[in-house]
Amino acid sequence: MLPHLDDLATLVKAAAREELLPRFAGTERLFKADGSVVTEADFAVQKRLTARLQERYPEFALLSEEMDALRQQELLEQDNAGLWCLDPLDGTSNFTAGLPFFTISLALLIEHKPVLGIVYDPIRDECFTAQRDLGAWLNGVRLRVPSVDLPLRRCLAVVDFKRLGPLAAKLAVRPPYSSQRNLGSVALEWCWLAAGRFHVYLHGKQKLWDYAAGALILSEAGGRAETLRGEPIFSIELQPRSVVAAGDRRLFDEWKTWLTECSDGIGSP
Known part of the structure; x- marks a missing residue:
């Protein structure tokens, strides 16, 4: 049985409120080898969610953006029951500059396909979720792309x-x-x-x-x-x-x- 989206949303929201928001626009930026930005907040969210997800769903491994590339590749090649795919802070440059547009993104992959997805924006308290073949939601309300009558x-x-x-x-x-x-x-x-x-x-x-x-x-x-x-x-x-x-x-x-x-x-x- 898949984890419940509401339970996952609770974990992600708590990590955003307690690890991201207190550090917003006030944390030192570091630069990775590829030139991208990383902060203490990235690692804090990664550490927290890795622990919480392991406690609740020990059958699933976790891959995160801030892991070593060799470890990431190992996880992709392993025969896991499932694999969490985490971006602990998407929009790190915005975050460090004080631009209020960043998120935590979490997906569950089963048999190499995403089956659950959560993207949480703590500034607007907007939680986007989806389950494969069952639909997408914004704060629990069904989400459908509106038709566009524009060229x-x-x-x-x-x-x-x-x-x-x-x-x-x-x-x-x-x-x-x-x-x-x-x-x-x-x-x-x-x-x-x-x-x-x-x-x-x-x-x-x-x-x-x-x-x-x-x-x-x-x-x-x-x-x-x-x-x-x-x-x-x-x-x-x-x-x-x-x-x-x-x-x-x-x-x-x-x-x-x-x-x-x-x-x-x-x-x-």
Whole structure:
């Protein structure tokens, strides 16, 4: 039997309230080898949730962003009953700068597929959850992507230009949408798309812990996503994946067609 989403939400919310919020905008930033930011808060949440999940669900192993890459790969290759996939603080740069847009993201993988997902935003007290084939919810209320009666040229896009290479320049010069944002927390971007707060999404490189919960939430809310190469988003590997997504399926087709014609094969796996 799968863990209950309400029980998991209780654990995640407590970690956010007691480990993240007291450190918000007041913790020292460190830099990892790849240049990304990490803080004391990342490690505090990882330590806390690792212990709590092990106590309650000892049959499942846990993979976290802040683990050593060799250990992460070992966990992916093991024959586990299930594997938690945790991003203890998604949006660390926002967090250290005092920008109120960050989250904890947790997914449960069974047989190499996400079956549960939780993304919790402690600033807005918004808890996005999903269970495979049963739906998605925001604070316990069923979440469905609203239909969009707009052409692509009238839509709001969230685009991460930093990881798109030559495609970024083409989008900057000839954008097919009306306006663009970059929010800085991948997991929350997935959820805000599911909630209809913007219309189309593009990101060049996301790691497993970035998208495992969020992609499940969007899918269960009725949205659609692929890589730039037209592959399924989810892959049980450490290599980053690109993302093309939209809440509305008609709009997704228009967005993907434009990108395919524009990019001439440019993209990330």
